[in-house]
Every structure is written in structure tokens, then in C-alpha cells.
Amino acid sequence: GENVEQHPSTLSVQEGDSAVIKCTYSDSASNYFPWYKQELGKGPQLIIDIRSNVGEKKDQRIAVTLNKTAKHFSLHITETQPEDSAVYFCAASKGQAGTALIFGKGTTLSVSS
Amino acid sequence: DVKVTQSSRYLVKRTGEKVFLECVQDMDHENMFWYRQDPGLGLRLIYFSYDVKMKEKGDIPEGYSVSREKKERFSLILESASTNQTSMYLCASSSTGFGSYEQYFGPGTRLTVT
Numbered sequence: 001g002e003n004v005e006q007h008p009s010t011l012s013v014q015e016g017d018s019a020v021i022k023c024t025y026s027d028s029a030s031n032y033f034p035w036y037k038q039e040l041g042k043g044p045q046l047i048i049d050i051r052s053n054v055g056e057k058k059d060q061r062i063a064v065t066l067n068k069t070a071k072h073f074s075l076h077i078t079e080t081q082p083e084d085s086a087v088y089f090c091a092a093s094k095g096q097a098g099t100a101l102i103f104g105k106g107t108t109l110s111v112s113s
Numbered sequence: 114d115v116k117v118t119q120s121s122r123y124l125v126k127r128t129g130e131k132v133f134l135e136c137v138q139d140m141d142h143e144n145m146f147w148y149r150q151d152p153g154l155g156l157r158l159i160y161f162s163y164d165v166k167m168k169e170k171g172d173i174p175e176g177y178s179v180s181r182e183k184k185e186r187f188s189l190i191l192e193s194a195s196t197n198q199t200s201m202y203l204c205a206s207s208s209t210g211f212g213s214y215e216q217y218f219g220p221g222t223r224l225t226v227t
Contacts, residue, residue, distance in 0.1 A: 001172070009153070032214055043117070043203055043218030044156070089155060093214070100146065100171065101216065105155035 002027040004092050006104025015113045019077045023090035023104050026071065032093035033066060033073045034101070037086045044089055048075070080111045116140070117219035119204055125225045132191040134222050136204030143209045145187035146216065147171075147179065150201040162187055163209075194226045 003026045013019050025033075031052035036044035050057045050064045050073065057064050061080075066073040077084055087108050091101040120135035138145065146161040148171075158171030160179040168179050176198060180188045187206075191198055201223050205216040 006155075034215070036218075041220070043205075043220050045218065046215045049214070100158055100161050100169075102158075102172075103148075103156040105153060 002030075002092070002094060002102050004090060004102045004104040006090050006107060008107060009105065010108045010110070012110045012112065013080050015080060015082060015111055017080055019080055019084070019109055019111075021075045021088055021090065021107045021109075022072065023074070023092075024070075024072050025092040025102070027092060027094065027102070028071075029095040030092040030102075033064070034091050035064060035075050036089045036091065036103075038089065038106075039086045047088075077109075080109075082111050082113050085109055085111045117204055117206055117217050119202075119219040119222050121222050122220065123223050123225075125227065126191075126194050127227055128195060130191075130194050130226075132194050132224065132226075134189040134191075134202055134204075134224070136187045136189070136206075136219055137185055138187075138204075138206040138217070139185065140206060140208070140217065141184065142206035142217075143184070144207045144216075145181065146205040146207075147177075147187065147189045148203040148205065149173065150203055150221070156203065159189065194224075196226050198224065199226045200224060 006023045034049035037047045038044040063076040087106045090104040094100045117138045147159040148156040162181045178190045204219040207216045
């Protein structure tokens, strides 16, 4: 079945460093790739997303890149801050966007000051 | 401000009990989803619904059923709770509006089955 692999499972960085989380997906029909951030005691919240007709998207310190040929997409956080510490999930649409999502297993990011 | 609420933050039930988890959204969203979150396994889709009285199985539907009698409410039912259903349950909703695919999540219900 469809699958999304996410790496690494844990990531520790110093404040100000960059953090990169990588995902691969298996469904060629997937065309929507969101990233969610989950803080302790809360539900996941969308932080950035990308559609298959775009290779890169940036929003302040956060950027996402997509390589459809290789079925890879990545989250890049620059100038990390302690409040970036959370669990991050990548996801891919099951087929066309607007339907259900398949989530990766999550990356726990710790930013130490 | 968009809002998805879940009936309980914490729930403790006994093996064999019938359990109802309720989710309500106030955004007039067409789509609603139930996920289960376990350490190291991420979010796994149990069931979802595109419209009132419609439902689709997700990746792990066994042991669960759902009900959507009203657009704003989506219920997850554990017919006979078992200890392996101890988990965090997350509800989400999304619109089918063009260009808007974001899923909005509730805070979760931590269910313990003893």
C-alpha cells in the first residue's frame, strides 16, 4: 500500500543552526505534501505545504522542497529557535489533493539554547 | 478562529465496553477524519467521511466504526474496547473548497483501556 517514510526520527540542534527533515513517498498519484508541527498536548498544525507543480516554497525561516521524479520532499528550518522544538510530521495525499493523507512517523526536533 | 473540539481529553474504559469518541467542528467543513497516534508509528487513518452519512475506511479500520449524522459531528465507536486500542485519538476536518486542503486537528483524546 501507499507509504511515507520520514527521517530522522529524532534531531537535536543548537539554537541558530539549520534543521532538515526528509520524506519519501510511494504513491505516484500524490500531488499534495503538507508538513505539520505538533507541540506537547496539542493536535498537529499545518506549517507549510507544497503542490506537485511547484519545486520549492518558502515562508520566512521555513522552506519545503519537492522532487517528484525521486518522490522526495524535505523540510528546512533555518535559524532554529527553542520554540521550534516539537514533533514534525510530513504527509502525502492519497492520490489527488483534497482526499485523505498518509503521514510519516514523525521527527522529534529539539533545539537547545 | 477555526475550531475542532473533542468530547474528552482523557478517557479510561474497561475491556469489552462500548466507547464513543465525539468530534465537532464549527467550520462547515465537508471532510472529517479520525486518526490514531502511537509513539513511533505516527498518525494512522482509521476512518474518514466526505459528507453526512458517508464514510470510507482508512488504513486501520478493524475494531472501529463511525457515524456522521450531522455535518459538524463525527463519532468514532469502539464496539468492544480492547487493551490494544489504548492510544491517542485525533479528529480532523477539512474543506473541499478549491485550493484549501488543510486539515484542522482537535486536541486529541487519550484513551486508556484496562
